[in-house]
Amino acid sequence: MTGKRTIAVMQPYFFPYAGYFRLLAACDVFVIFDDVQFPRRGRVHRCQMSPGRWLTLPLAPMPFVTLIKNLRWASDARSTLDKRLAVFGLPDRAATPVSERISRYLTGPLGDMTGYLEEGLRLTADALDLEPEILRSSNIDIDPTLRGQERVISIVQALGGQRYINAPGGRSLYEAEAFREAGIDLHFLVPYAGRFPYILPALCGDHLADLRDDVRTTSRWTA
Template sequence: MTGKRTIAVMQPYFFPYGGYFRLMAACDVFVVFDDVQFPRRGRVHRCEMTPGRWLTLPLAPMPVDTRIKDLRWADDARSTLDKRLSIFGLPGQVATPAAERISNHLTGSLGDVTSFLREGLRLMADALDLKTDFLRSSSLDIDPALRGQARVIGIVQALGGQRYINAPGGRSLYAADSFRQAGIDLRFLVPYEGRFPHILPALFGNDLADLRDDVRNTCHWAS
């Protein structure tokens, strides 16, 4: 699927729905978009476990304009997260080495918030046998004045990308002509209609082969 060097740029969600991981299946480099404003109603800090029930990371109160890379844990984050995990019976019994690694990640040292989120995504990519490279947008020398679409284009160009792949929800954010003028092919995935809208329960309760097949079999570009 990646005849052209393909870049995906996405905020680091906390163990998101299965469809998110299709971006990793479709790209050569997955950029953790961490130098943008933290969306307080999004999925960066919370994971939907069952419809309407969320596992939320214990973050310290911070100003509205805080960037993702500057997020901090609450003082009692480790004990609070342990209690919140236990509500959902996590980590519980682990049946695969991949699930064990993710269990250790959830219950181990927290480190900084963005590294914790990135490592969770990397571990899931390994579990799903996705071979993309990971890096953080804050590690790139991108003009800080660039915003929105222009910033994404700058990231793709900095990485020598010829194609940018995005989730279907990005259609309202990006203009194909602007990417074309920059020498970049803009593509979107089709909406996710797979079996795993809640990835953590699926990871601990299903055969990983089912998850892998779901991500790969639903990873199609929109026409």
């Protein structure tokens, strides 16, 4: 797809802004980083619907050090989520095949929490015509004691990658020299300045072609 085998590693976000999916557009293998600590103020469990308004998944109380792969639903998750969806008028009348699929996803069985997040990412990738291989980091055989960039480098090497693409906010986390010594090119996406900061409303609307174009045309990277 991209000349060099390109890997991206990112926590599974719940319907993040469109710029997130540029990673899936730019890579050959997208790794769901599920064996890292759950960021309680991040986007793993919540989706921004409009400025200052969030749709949050109902999680069970868990220790601060809980890994993403070990997240669990609250005991009343289904009824609570239904009420939270209703605040945003979801699910509304499905006007397109994509919005119909999203409605079934949002109102269907919750099952495994990480599986639910992965399903949402796969559903969105499919709607945007993105076709990277999608894997979970917890299923990749690497040294479990590795942390930080050493862990990411090990994941890329285990997958035979020669290029690693990261979100623009990750520049402070990685050193190009360490990747170079491992035989990996390190690149970062340019900051997202597209039209779709709130992807769930966009997916449920009638601007899917514009959304696809937005993700692909903004999927540029720099050193």
